Amino acid sequence: MTLETPGRRVAPTLEAVAAEAGVSRSTVSRVVNGSSHVSPDVLAAVNTAIDRLNYIPNRAARSLANRQTMAIALVVPEDTNRFFGDPFFAEIVQGITQGLEDSDYVLNLQLASPSSPSEKTIRYLLGGNVDGAIVVSHHSGDDFFTTLDATLPVVFGGRPYRPDLHRNNNFVDVDNAEGAAMGTQYLLDLGRKRVATIAGPDNMQAAIDRTEGWQRAVRASGQPTDLVVHGDFTMAGGAAAMRELLERAPDLDGVFVASDLMATGAISVLRDRGRSVPGDVAVVGFDDSSAATSGEIQLTTVHQPSREMGAEMARMLLALLRGETTERERVMPTRMVVRDSA
Amino acid sequence: MTLETPGRRVAPTLEAVAAEAGVSRSTVSRVVNGSSHVSPDVLAAVNTAIDRLNYIPNRAARSLANRQTMAIALVVPEDTNRFFGDPFFAEIVQGITQGLEDSDYVLNLQLASPSSPSEKTIRYLLGGNVDGAIVVSHHSGDDFFTTLDATLPVVFGGRPYRPDLHRNNNFVDVDNAEGAAMGTQYLLDLGRKRVATIAGPDNMQAAIDRTEGWQRAVRASGQPTDLVVHGDFTMAGGAAAMRELLERAPDLDGVFVASDLMATGAISVLRDRGRSVPGDVAVVGFDDSSAATSGEIQLTTVHQPSREMGAEMARMLLALLRGETTERERVMPTRMVVRDSA
DNA sequence: CTGAAAGCGCTTACAG
DNA sequence: CTGAAAGCGCTTACAG
Numbered sequence: 086m087t088l089e090t091p092g093r094r095v096a097p098t099l100e101a102v103a104a105e106a107g108v109s110r111s112t113v114s115r116v117v118n119g120s121s122h123v124s125p126d127v128l129a130a131v132n133t134a135i136d137r138l139n140y141i142p143n144r145a146a147r148s149l150a151n152r153q154t155m156a157i158a159l160v161v162p163e164d165t166n167r168f169f170g171d172p173f174f175a176e177i178v179q180g181i182t183q184g185l186e187d188s189d190y191v192l193n194l195q196l197a198s199p200s201s202p203s204e205k206t207i208r209y210l211l212g213g214n215v216d217g218a219i220v221v222s223h224h225s226g227d228d229f230f231t232t233l234d235a236t237l238p239v240v241f242g243g244r245p246y247r248p249d250l251h252r253n254n255n256f257v258d259v260d261n262a263e264g265a266a267m268g269t270q271y272l273l274d275l276g277r278k279r280v281a282t283i284a285g286p287d288n289m290q291a292a293i294d295r296t297e298g299w300q301r302a303v304r305a306s307g308q309p310t311d312l313v314v315h316g317d318f319t320m321a322g323g324a325a326a327m328r329e330l331l332e333r334a335p336d337l338d339g340v341f342v343a344s345d346l347m348a349t350g351a352i353s354v355l356r357d358r359g360r361s362v363p364g365d366v367a368v369v370g371f372d373d374s375s376a377a378t379s380g381e382i383q384l385t386t387v388h389q390p391s392r393e394m395g396a397e398m399a400r401m402l403l404a405l406l407r408g409e410t411t412e413r414e415r416v417m418p419t420r421m422v423v424r425d426s427a
Numbered sequence: 428m429t430l431e432t433p434g435r436r437v438a439p440t441l442e443a444v445a446a447e448a449g450v451s452r453s454t455v456s457r458v459v460n461g462s463s464h465v466s467p468d469v470l471a472a473v474n475t476a477i478d479r480l481n482y483i484p485n486r487a488a489r490s491l492a493n494r495q496t497m498a499i500a501l502v503v504p505e506d507t508n509r510f511f512g513d514p515f516f517a518e519i520v521q522g523i524t525q526g527l528e529d530s531d532y533v534l535n536l537q538l539a540s541p542s543s544p545s546e547k548t549i550r551y552l553l554g555g556n557v558d559g560a561i562v563v564s565h566h567s568g569d570d571f572f573t574t575l576d577a578t579l580p581v582v583f584g585g586r587p588y589r590p591d592l593h594r595n596n597n598f599v600d601v602d603n604a605e606g607a608a609m610g611t612q613y614l615l616d617l618g619r620k621r622v623a624t625i626a627g628p629d630n631m632q633a634a635i636d637r638t639e640g641w642q643r644a645v646r647a648s649g650q651p652t653d654l655v656v657h658g659d660f661t662m663a664g665g666a667a668a669m670r671e672l673l674e675r676a677p678d679l680d681g682v683f684v685a686s687d688l689m690a691t692g693a694i695s696v697l698r699d700r701g702r703s704v705p706g707d708v709a710v711v712g713f714d715d716s717s718a719a720t721s722g723e724i725q726l727t728t729v730h731q732p733s734r735e736m737g738a739e740m741a742r743m744l745l746a747l748l749r750g751e752t753t754e755r756e757r758v759m760p761t762r763m764v765v766r767d768s769a
Numbered sequence: 770c771t772g773a774a775a776g777c778g779c780t781t782a783c784a785g
Numbered sequence: 786c787t788g789a790a791a792g793c794g795c796t797t798a799c800a801g
Contacts, residue, residue, distance in 0.1 A: 094578055096555065098777095099779060109789080110778090111780085111788055112786085112787060114780060115787090117779095123787085124787090141549075142779070143491070143554065144490075144555050144779095145491040145496065145779085146780090146793090147780075148487035148779090148793090149778080149792095149794065149795085150778080150779045150793055151781085151793085152793075166521075169517030172511065175507060175508070178507060189547075191547060194535070194536040195533070196524070207483075211438070211483045212483045212484060212486045213794095214486050214533075235436065441794065442795095451772045452773095452794090452795080453771070453796085453797085454770090456797085457770095457796095464771085466770060466771090484795070485793090486795095487793080488777090490777090491793090491795070492776080492794080492797080493777085494777075555778095
């Protein structure tokens with residue numbers, strides 16, 4: 086070992102292992118890749134050499150040769166604050182990680198711009214860095230992501246905004262409209278006479294669907310469907326929306342909120358204004374994320390199985406990567422979780 | 428375009444661009460890499476071809492040829508809950524992202540096991556997937572990370588537990604002992620007669636340093652230094668530690684908590700037990716993360732510039748990657764932020 | 770300024 | 786079961 090470069094150890098190559106074991110590179114490659122066509126003694130010799138040299142295959146060379154990166158991207162078109170601020174994402178990530186655990190794939194998180202992806206993101210996704218992608222929190226207007234599945238295997242978290250634009254259309258979702266209707270109906274069954282909603286951004290399909298579910302239930306009850314204010318899925322957004330709602334309808338006595346985090350913000354405004362929850366105003370959230378139970382008052386909410394959804398996205402992508410043409414749309418169930426806010 | 432494979436578009440190569448532009452692959456490569464030795468007309472022709480074909484260089488081939496991946500890993504040896512639960516990490520990530528913005532490097536997040544890294548993580552880091560790594564929240568006992576810098580350029584968030592084991596030793600930190608002493612002194616100056624601490628895990632250097640700072644200040648004041656209970660840097664951990672502290676010393680009237688998140692948990696226990704904050708018990712946190720201002724009572728805390736620290740780690744790694752032998756240890760300042768809890 | 774050629778470290782038919 | 790050889794898509798001296 087020369088000391089010429091004060092630098093770092095140079096990684097051993099397949100070639101070195103072959104020399105050490107006294108076999109050809111092909112054979113070493115077979116061993117590394119678990120081919121069965123290797124005699125026991127050669128197998129042992131190669132493994133010894135691998136251990137001795139501490140050999141780890143070079144990913145770039147491997148990828149170039151077999152056109153697989155063994156990496157998948159989790160793309161979330163949200164800024165850091167939104168991503169880290171909403172426990173929903175943590176659960177999705179946990180689910181995906183879990184779904185990938187037994188595979189050889191690693192997960193690379195890419196936070197993208199909420200509006201349209203940066204040049205860097207595009208080059209990353211299209212430059213052969215990953216074998217597939219999971220896109221969560223997709224906003225309409227992101228034409229890039231919409232058409233990405235023509236180039237790369239992609240699974241979306243949430244049904245697409247414009248299904249017609251997709252080449253392939255794989256997603257995991259819940260029936261958001263149904264869930265929202267259920268949450269709203271819960272408020273109506275409580276006898277609430279003026280039920281509003283704090284909706285999500287109207288460029289997200291899940292938000293649109295939840296608003297529609299609220300609307301459906303409210304309309305069926307004979308109440309007016311005018312009380313909708315949009316928030317941005319943050320706590321502050323929920324608070325702002327609540328303020329506007331109170332201004333527009335001081336007499337409201339129930340509100341369905343499209344996410345737990347927004348519900349938390351809404352509740353703090355209600356209490357600041359002297360309204361008791363659920364006494365004066367009953368609040369139902371959506372997600373049943375950890376935000377539902379971390380605030381001052383435990384949220385009654387519509388549960389969606391975020392972790393399982395993440396795991397399912399991973400499984401679906403893995404199946405696509407294996408070339409299987411399995412189920413491509415998976416809609417999971419929601420359910421009411423009754424706690425203290427309604 | 429044949430319809431034989433129902434598959435996906437195959438990406439155009441350098442070769443294709445060269446053919447399209449009527450030049451050699453070398454020339455296209457030069458254009459792609461921004462070499463100046465290209466005549467204007469050839470440059471234009473190549474760029475046109477690139478646009479027309481929508482060419483994006485294949486990363487694997489590129490990496491293999493020039494031994495650069497243009498990716499760096501952010502390694503956080505914490506489970507998903509800890510990572511997503513503590514806003515401190517969000518701020519670090521924001522800082523790093525910001526520090527990398529103007530570079531061509533992408534950031535790949537790797538959550539590792541808190542104890543020792545998985546085979547997958549090791550292979551990832553050593554298999555040529557990244558050009559360098561930033562390791563945050565390093566625990567002692569992780570010999571792998573400790574010696575990783577012999578193989579890969581690494582910057583640590585926080586000074587090392589065992590500096591002697593490191594080959595290279597690059598880190599960004601604050602003076603944790605100093606900061607903790609300052610926070611504790613603040614409590615003492617308030618006239619608190621029995622000041623405890625909720626410390627972090629004792630396998631983390633930052634936690635050890637903060638405990639030492641508390642101890643130094645408390646000892647100097649003539650109070651006993653027996654009131655230390657360790658938490659795990661989570662809200663629940665802070666709450667549990669507070670319960671134990673109250674049991675051991677019902678008369679305590681001040682507590683320095685090694686993280687804002689733990690402080691939040693501690694305060695909720697105090698209030699549950701009927702102790703007013705800061706009236707009965709004054710609480711000082713550490714971090715000044717968003718956790719300091721999101722609870723029922725705004726935290727008085729020791730501020731550390733998390734975002735700037737992240738940015739600095741990125742800059743330091745970038746410098747290492749450029750081969751610069753710059754400053755390798757950067758200690759940033761802390762300061763008191765006085766709010767309502769003390 | 771431009772091109773031919775070698776090489777990066779693997780995998781994978783193809784022979785044997 | 787094993788090896789020689791071609792090839793994956795780039796970069797980079799080396800000539801010219």
